[in-house]
């Protein structure tokens with residue numbers, strides 16, 4: 001039995017995740033042999049050397065080779081085994097369990113995972129394709145057309161696309177960096193880590 005994981009969003013520089021794969025599903029419970037209780041994974045990454053790392057809801061992490069016994073997984077802890085209360089509450093609050101433990105309706109919307117209020121192309125001097133006439137540009141992040149303006153002070157002025165809400169054509173998020181590190185490449189918006197994002 002697996003649960004749905006959140007994307008392993010990171011503020012680490014883009015190159016730190018070369019060859020790593022963001023896991024969309026993971027075990028319900030994990031722990032190392034040294035941990036006094038079972039924890040629950042929030043997100044997971046599989047690295048190119050085959051090792052897996054899970055970030056836990058309480059802030060701890062486990063990682064290494066599961067096959068080599070670096071950590072244990074379980075669908076359900078054995079009777080009498082302890083579960084981390086922070087992990088259990090947050091996992092339930094995030095919808096990793098079908099039923100709310102209290103029976104109340106729970107809402108969960110992590111701020112950094114939702115699409116941004118302003119398109120990531122906003123005020124970018126790179127993420128647009130100038131249209132004939134030079135007064136408007138097509139945003140590479142969302143494909144909408146907006147005016148181009150000179151921005152910045154006299155010492156760092158640049159020509160950029162104006163701030164705008166994301167259009168319906170907004171590219172998909174990078175699992176690691178969401179929309180925060182988009183760059184222009186061959187007339188398309190891609191994540192700086194090199195991962196293709198859905199257009």
Ligand SMILES: [Zn+2]
Pocket residue numbers: 038039040056057058059060084085086087
């Ligand atoms: Zn925990």
Ligand SMILES: [Zn+2]
Pocket residue numbers: 119120121122139140141142143144164165166167
């Ligand atoms: Zn845009």
Ligand SMILES: [Zn+2]
Pocket residue numbers: 014174175176177178181191192193194195
């Ligand atoms: Zn990325």
